[in-house]
Amino acid sequence: MESLQEHNENFFKRYQPPPTEELCNVACPTCGVELWRDLTIILTSNPPQSRVRCKGCGYSGSIY
Numbered sequence: 001m002e003s004l005q006e007h008n009e010n011f012f013k014r015y016q017p018p019p020t021e022e023l024c025n026v027a028c029p030t031c032g033v034e035l036w037r038d039l040t041i042i043l044t045s046n047p048p049q050s051r052v053r054c055k056g057c058g059y060s061g062s063i064y
Helices: 004-014
Strands: 021-027 034-043 049-053 060-063
Touching: 021 049, 034 060
Parallel strands: none
Antiparallel strands: 021 034, 034 049, 049 060
16 A cells, blocks of 8 residues: 555656647638637636637637
8 A cells, every 4th residue: 555645646647637728620710720629718608608719820719
């Protein structure tokens, strides 16, 4: 059996933080590059929306 300290050290060696963004399969309206969805914020509209941005031209907006 490992100690609490050993457990915590081993846990953080293999810990992978969750992703903060993902490609959303939607083209940028400005330049046509695929948009990235921000996974850290959900807008509380009805229906809920997410922020998106384009890494090609800097466009930002929201998506359902």
